[in-house]
Structure formats: structure tokens, C-alpha cells
Amino acid sequence: MGAKARILVVDDDRPTVLIISSVLKKQGYEIHTAFNGVSGLKKAQEVKPDLIVLDIMMPGMDDYQVCRRLQRDADTAGIAVLMLTAKGGIDEDVKQAYQFATRVKDRLTGFDAGAMDFLTKPVKAKEVARRVKALLWASGFPI
Amino acid sequence: MSETERLCAQWRHGHFLSDSLLGKIYANKGNLEEAQHWCERAIKRDKLQPEPYYTLSMIYQEHGMLDQATDALKKTIYLDREFVLAHYNLAQLYRQQGSARLAHKSLQNVKRLLEGKPRHEPVPEGDGIVAGRLLQLAEMELAEWEGVRRENGLEATRTIREGERESGGHIPIIAMTAFATKEYRGKCLEAGMDGYVTKPLSRDELNRAIEPFLRKADLGGSGKPPRSRPPVDLGAALEVVGDDVELLQAVVEMSLEECPEQVEALREALARQDAPGVESTAHRLKGILGNLGGLAARDVAQRLETMGEESALNGGSAALAELEAEMGRVVAFYAKPGWEQKADGS
Numbered sequence: 457m458g459a460k461a462r463i464l465v466v467d468d469d470r471p472t473v474l475i476i477s478s479v480l481k482k483q484g485y486e487i488h489t490a491f492n493g494v495s496g497l498k499k500a501q502e503v504k505p506d507l508i509v510l511d512i513m514m515p516g517m518d519d520y521q522v523c524r525r526l527q528r529d530a531d532t533a534g535i536a537v538l539m540l541t542a543k544g545g546i547d548e549d550v551k552q553a554y555q556f557a558t559r560v561k562d563r564l565t566g567f568d569a570g571a572m573d574f575l576t577k578p579v580k581a582k583e584v585a586r587r588v589k590a591l592l593w594a595s596g597f598p599i
Numbered sequence: 600m601s602e603t604e605r606l607c608a609q610w611r612h613g614h615f616l617s618d619s620l621l622g623k624i625y626a627n628k629g630n631l632e633e634a635q636h637w638c639e640r641a642i643k644r645d646k647l648q649p650e651p652y653y654t655l656s657m658i659y660q661e662h663g664m665l666d667q668a669t670d671a672l673k674k675t676i677y678l679d680r681e682f683v684l685a686h687y688n689l690a691q692l693y694r695q696q697g698s699a700r701l702a703h704k705s706l707q708n709v710k711r712l713l714e715g716k717p718r719h720e721p722v723p724e725g726d727g728i729v730a731g732r733l734l735q736l737a738e739m740e741l742a743e744w745e746g747v748r749r750e751n752g753l754e755a756t757r758t759i760r761e762g763e764r765e766s767g768g769h770i771p772i773i774a775m776t777a778f779a780t781k782e783y784r785g786k787c788l789e790a791g792m793d794g795y796v797t798k799p800l801s802r803d804e805l806n807r808a809i810e811p812f813l814r815k816a817d818l819g820g821s822g823k824p825p826r827s828r829p830p831v832d833l834g835a836a837l838e839v840v841g842d843d844v845e846l847l848q849a850v851v852e853m854s855l856e857e858c859p860e861q862v863e864a865l866r867e868a869l870a871r872q873d874a875p876g877v878e879s880t881a882h883r884l885k886g887i888l889g890n891l892g893g894l895a896a897r898d899v900a901q902r903l904e905t906m907g908e909e910s911a912l913n914g915g916s917a918a919l920a921e922l923e924a925e926m927g928r929v930v931a932f933y934a935k936p937g938w939e940q941k942a943d944g945s
Contacts, residue, residue: 468883469883469886469887470853470857471850471853471854471857471887471890472886472890474846474849474850474853475839475840475846475850475890478840478843478846478849479840479841479843479846482841577886577889578835578839578886578889578890579839579890580838580839580841581838581839581840581841581842581843582838582841585841
């Protein structure tokens with residue numbers, strides 16, 4: 457059981473990346489970071505993480521695109537994704553729409569998009585640790 | 600008589616250049632009367648050449664005729680905007696005449712003209728002065744001058760705030776400076792200033808900076824702006840980092856580095872009436888402020904984000920001013936030493 461889970465944190469908001477990666481490092485995970493969608497995808501193919509923490513609103517490429525590409529690529533299709541959304545703002549609607557869409561789509565097509573969860577910004581250290589652990593467990597990573 | 604002098608004398612009839620050069624040579628030798636004569640002759644031949652005006656200004660300066668010297672330098676610059684030594688000498692003249700503001704402007708012209716130029720290259724008309732040396736001189740003088748003003752503004756603010764501690768009340772003070780660094784901004788806020796505008800100043804920027812204070816003063820009646828919410832909810836910030844004060848320190852440092860850039864982008868987006876730009880930059884700031892527990896500032900950023908989303912940018916500049924004021928309070932909170940102890944104690 458000695459294997460460390462590899463986690464990739466992708467967000468253009470650097471302070472948030474610092475917070476999440478510091479918190480998860482303390483939990484003993486192996487952390488990789490990227491600061492935009494494009495380099496996030498590249499890193500995902502490179503390090504093949506067990507879980508990706510992904511911001512939902514990044515300039516250039518939105519989370520839909522990042523997620524879709526992750527799912528399209530056989531190497532990264534099964535990776536669990538923890539999405540970051542902001543409270544109150546428009547992201548809340550996006551989050552609900554996305555949750556609904558993925559639920560329906562998964563049921564209709566039987567397509568396995570990998571485990572997924574949402575986390576509201578500002579993130580809280582304890583919450584991050586808890587959700588990551590649960591998501592890793594849900595995606596079959598031995599804990 | 601030197602070789603050059605002889606040649607010039609030979610050619611001087613009909614030759615502007617020789618007149619101008621002779622003027623310069625005589626001036627360098629200290630024969631001011633003769634120098635002035637040749638300069639004036641050169642100007643008569645061709646009144647659109649800058650050099651004789653420049654030499655004349657040196658002669659006037661020797662005679663202590665500062666107004667005439669200034670005038671001649673202005674003409675030099677009018678004819679050749681890149682006559683860097685004329686800018687530099689004009690700065691010295693302005694300073695002697697007590698016009699610090701104009702001196703400052705001239706020195707900035709020197710800086711602008713010389714920056715990026717090869718440092719070892721001689722300056723035209725500079726008698727061997729190289730660009731690097733002149734730039735160094737100009738920068739030193741600028742720094743000295745700014746230093747005097749900086750201390751004054753900060754000192755004055757401290758004195759006023761000290762007085763207020765006894766008498767109560769709070770006069771809003773907004774720093775106005777050409778220094779746009781984060782470090783200096785922190786210094787201003789630490790001294791007790793409420794806001795910060797950078798020069799060159801625009802009327803809009805100034806209005807934005809003073810608007811929230813005027814409104815508060817109108818509502819409250821007294822000079823004391825109502826402070827309903829604390830700038831930072833330290834509990835919320837500690838929850839974000841899991842009570843790791845060191846991590847919070849690192850996050851604060853990184854966030855404060857990013858904020859000015861985002862605020863500037865937001866200001867530009869507002870000026871362009873670029874609603875998606877307002878939305879995304881305000882969103883970004885909202886995220887940064889949320890991590891710091893700056894809840895009041897975060898709410899204003901949220902409001903701006905919604906404005907951008909709904910393409911309703913009316914009142915955007917007022918909201919931006921409010922955001923900057925609230926962010927100023929967040930910065931001031933973390934700039935004040937001792938918040939870490941508060942964090943440990945809670």
C-alpha cells in the first residue's frame with residue numbers, strides 16, 4: 457500500500473495552487489502543478505496523475521474543454537477530477553448544469569468519465585484533504 | 600589660433616556651421632563677448648538650428664541671466680526635442696529658480712532619452728560626457744528629489760494620524776506619487792493613508808480614488824467614515840490554510856504581488872467597456888481575496904463580476920474605487936506586523 461497517489465493541481469490562480477498543493481503535500485501525496493489548461497493537459501499526459509484538481513474558470517480553455525480532452529485521451533480518460541468552483545457567482549450555475557449533464561450523459565452512453573466532484577472556492581484545507589481522499593477511494597485507489 | 604579656429608574663420612562667411620562652432624569655441628575659452636557675437640550671427644543666418652541657442656544659454660548662465668538662459672534652452676529643445684543636454688541643463692536652471700516640478704519633468708525627459716542607449720556613447724554637445732554618466736546623474740537627482748517628497752508625505756500623514764488618535768476623527772488621505780511599486784504602496788498605507796493614485800494622473804483615476812470617501816463623508820456627516828466590517832476575517836483565512844500561519848504568510852505575499860496587476864487589468868477593462876474582461880478580472884480578484892479572508896473586498900469584487908456578466912458596467916468605476924479602498928484595508932491589515940500573533944492566539 458506504499459504507493460503515493462499522484463495529484464495534479466491546475467489553476468491559473470497561483471495562491472490557490474500554493475494552498476492546495478501545500479495542504480495535499482502535508483497529507484503525503486505527490487504533487488504536480490500547472491497554471492493553465494494547456495500545460496495542465498500536457499502535465500496530465502506526462503505524469504499520469506491519479507487525481508486532478510481543476511479550476512472551472514480559466515482563461516483560454518474552460519474546464520469543459522480540459523475535461524473533454526482528458527476523457528478523449530485513453531491515457532487520461534479514467535482520472536478522477538475534483539473541480540473548483542466559486543461560490544455564489546455564475547460558476548454555481550455552471551456547476552449544476554455540468555453535474556446534471558454528466559449524470560445524464562453517463563447514464564445514456566454508459567461512458568465512464570472517471571469519478572468527479574466539486575469543491576467551492578475559497579477552498580478550505582480540511583475540506584480539500586477530505587474530498588481528495590474520498591475521490592481517490594471512489595476511483596479505486598488503494599488507501 | 601587653433602587649426603579649427605583658423606578653418607572656421609576662413610569659412611565663416613556664408614557658413615552657419617562655422618559661426619556656430621566659433622561661438623562654441625570662444626565660449627569654451629571663456630571669451631563670452633566674442634562667443635555671444637558668433638552665436639547671434641549664426642542664429643541670424645539660420646534661426647532653426649538648435650546649437651547656437653544652446654551655447655547662448657550657457658553664456659547667459661555665466662552672466663547670471665537665468666530667465667534668458669531658460670528661454671534659450673527652451674528654444675533649443677523646441678528645435679530639437681532630443682537635445683538631451685539641453686533638457687539636463689534646463690532641469691538645473693529650473694531647480695535654481697525653485698521650480699521643482701518643472702525640474703523633475705526635465706530630468707524625466709533626460710531619463711527617457713537616454714534609457715536603452717549605449718552607455719559609453721558621448722552625448723552631442725556634451726564635451727565628452729557619455730550617455731551612461733548623464734543618465735546616472737539624472738537618476739540620482741530624480742531619486743533625491745523624490746526622496747524628499749516621499750518623506751514629507753509620509754511624515755505628514757503620520758503626524759496627522761497621531762493627532763487624530765487623541766482628537767478622534769479620520770481625514771481621508773490619498774497618496775499621489777510616480778512610484779507604482781508594491782513596496783511603496785505598502786509604506787503609504789502603513790503610514791496611515793487611505794488610498795493611492797499614481798502619476799501621470801488622470802482625472803478619472805483621481806475621481807475614482809476620492810469618490811468613496813466623499814460619499815462616506817456625505818452619509819456620515821462627520822469626517823469619520825463608517826467601518827461596518829473588519830477588513831479581514833482572520834478565522835476564515837486560517838480555515839483556508841488549515842491553521843498553517845506560515846502557509847498563510849506565503850499566500851499573502853503571493854497574493855499581494857498579483858493584486859496590482861489584476862486591478863490594473865480591471866481598470867483597463869472598465870475603460871474599454873469590456874464586459875467579459877471585467878467579469879474575468881473581477882473573478883480573479885474575488886478568488887485571491889477569498890483566500891485572504893478579505894470578505895468585504897471580496898463582495899465588491901463579486902459585484903463587479905456580476906456587472907461584467909450582465910454587461911451592466913454603469914457604476915463600475917465607483918465600485919472599482921470601493922474595491923481598491925477595501926483592498927487597501929486588507930493590505931494594511933497584513934502589512935501591520937503582529938497579525939501572526941493574533942492568528943496564533945485565536
